[in-house]
Amino acid sequence: MLENVQQILDRKGHDVLCIASDANLYDALKLMADNNIGALVVKDEGQVVGIFSERDYARNLEFCKHSCEDIKVRDVMSQNIYIIAPETSINEAMAIVTESRCRHLPVIKGEEMTGVVSIGDLVKAIIDEKEFVITQLKKYIRGEY
Numbered sequence: 001m002l003e004n005v006q007q008i009l010d011r012k013g014h015d016v017l018c019i020a021s022d023a024n025l026y027d028a029l030k031l032m033a034d035n036n037i038g039a040l041v042v043k044d045e046g047q048v049v050g051i052f053s054e055r056d057y058a059r060n061l062e063f064c065k066h067s068c069e070d071i072k073v074r075d076v077m078s079q080n081i082y083i084i085a086p087e088t089s090i091n092e093a094m095a096i097v098t099e100s101r102c103r104h105l106p107v108i109k110g111e112e113m114t115g116v117v118s119i120g121d122l123v124k125a126i127i128d129e130k131e132f133v134i135t136q137l138k139k140y141i142r143g144e145y
Helices: 005-012 025-034 054-058 061-065 090-100 119-142
Strands: 039-044 047-053 104-109 112-118
Touching: 005 090, 005 104, 005 112, 005 119, 025 039, 025 054, 039 104, 039 112, 047 054, 047 104, 090 104, 090 119, 112 119
Parallel strands: none
Antiparallel strands: 039 047, 104 112
């Protein structure tokens, strides 16, 4: 059973695709499409400054009137982000995404980003834990111990 976000990252991987805030929107959208992902961490000079997601683009409809090559990621990215530590519990991370209505949490240890967990990663971990408990209870009821 998984207890913290470090264990989720160990299972899914630590790779994170990033983009600079001065990159254009077309390059960001292409990078996401090419990698079949829904969000990018935005970093400037090695520091996390935001998250750019499909939702950010969809919620900024005024930019649809312009070419994506003329718009900068910084103009549409989410700047109010929540950062968590690797030892953050899955339940605590789920509470953060639920209360803040954000979908991605960069995981930072010291000065280094070690990964990103999404609401989907957290839901999967919680479901896996519940399924494990159910299986164990069924075995107990059947006397399989």
